[in-house]
Amino acid sequence: MNSSTIANSDPLRLITIPISHYCEKVRWALDLLKLPYIEEKHVPAFHRSATRKYGGSSVPVLASKSGNFTDSTEILHYLDTISSSDFRLYPTExxxxxxxxxxxxxxxxxxxxxxxxxxxxxxxDNRDTMRKAWCKGTPLLERVGFEIGFPLISAKVRQTYNxxxxxxxxxxxxxxxxxxxxxxxxxxxxxxxxxxxxxxxxxxxxxxxxxxxxxxxxxxxxxxxxxxxxxxxxxxxxxxxxxxxxxxxxxxxxxx
Ligand SMILES: N[C@@H](CCC(=O)N[C@@H](CS)C(=O)NCC(=O)O)C(=O)O
Incomplete structure (x- = not known):
């Protein structure tokens, strides 16, 4: 990481469910813009207590010293304004x-x-598949929660997204x-x-x-x-x- 490209000295905090493709969108933007950040990874369902803290519900959420952003597009717009890299996500024209x-x-x-x-x-429906997809890098308590709550969590996801x-x-x-x-x-x-x-x-x-x-x-x-x-x-x-x-x-x- 090139420190000359870092505009914001406080690390940004990115709340994710790591497998989420909307989280990957933001992670990639952060990397392209050379902005340092800390990723806080959560298991679905348990993410809510983290996102709620910053005024959001879904992931990704970006917490920064200028405020909290609860939608990936909103986050990208903000990141474009704080990066001092030459690269821009949004053209000026x-x-x-x-x-x-x-x-x-x-x-x-x-x-x-x-x-x-x-x-x-x-x-x-597959517990092993979803363990690999959802649990890597998440807190131990949430991983235990996954083992106990998997049938409920997967049923809830199925119902929420029909x-x-x-x-x-x-x-x-x-x-x-x-x-x-x-x-x-x-x-x-x-x-x-x-x-x-x-x-x-x-x-x-x-x-x-x-x-x-x-x-x-x-x-x-x-x-x-x-x-x-x-x-x-x-x-x-x-x-x-x-x-x-x-x-x-x-x-x-x-x-x-
Ligand atoms: N429009 C939102 C969509 C994000 C989204 O749908 N996130 C899903 C994960 S892929 C999520 O957090 N679902 C769980 C929830 O809504 O609590 C964005 O672009 O940030």
Whole structure:
């Protein structure tokens, strides 16, 4: 880490469920902007007592000396204002900036939600899988809580996000639609989704799409592709081969 790029001397505190792709979006932004931070990792359900402390409910939450931020987009906007790195997540030119923000919103509200629902449909019932996904690096008490409460926690997640075979099929359709939008935008070999530089749009797409692309450079994803259910593997292979999938995989290779 280059200390000359550190604008904020108090370390930022990032509250996460580490496997969450919205948390990965923020973690990656922090790394790109060379901002030091401490990650506080939680098991789902137990995260609520941490996020509540900062006025939030979902993860990620960023606690800073200037205030607390409870949504990934809000966090990225804030980080862009405090980093003294030359790199910026949001272009200054207003029209380009709007494009970046609209794409980020599309990925946050559709892709992120659909990918979570689709992946949970295949994974949520398996205690060993979910232990690997949810528990690494979390406090001992929460890991014990996971062992005792797993059936309740997984049932609650299933109910909250309405995880069913039908919703998973609809989500897969939604994922393919967003990938097609990205394919179109990257036609003519454009290197980035908006303008000539990497932006919050590319980063958000790559981070949120990671569970359906399984980039080897991802810092948290744990599954080996061959260990995943066959139906997941065929979707992953299909999406990896798209222009959009290639774009995200390249960003992980070159920028993560
Ligand atoms: N719009 C939010 C979405 C974050 C989100 O959906 N987080 C999920 C994890 S993937 C979560 O915290 N779920 C548990 C909860 O809402 O309590 C953001 O971009 O930060």
């Amino acid at each position: 207003p029209k380009l900036r709007r494009e970046v923000e609209e794409l980020e919103e599309l990925f946050d509200t559709r892709l992120g939600v659909d990918i979570r629902n689709w992946a949970y449909f295949y994974r949520l 995880i069913t075979a039908e919703s998973a099929a609809l989500s897969l359709q939604g994922i393919r639609e967003v990938f097609e939008i990205v394919n179109q935008r990257l036609a003519d070999d454009r290197p980035y989704l908006a303008g000539d530089n990497l932006s919050a749009a590319d980063l958000t797409f790559a981070a949120l799409a990671a569970p359906v692309l399984q980039p080897p450079e991802h810092p948290v994803l744990v599954a080996k592709i061959d260990e995943l259910p066959i139906d997941m593997v065929s979707v992953i292979r299909e999406l990896q081969a798209t222009v959009a999938g290639n774009h995200a995989l390249r960003l992980y290779r070159e920028q993560r």
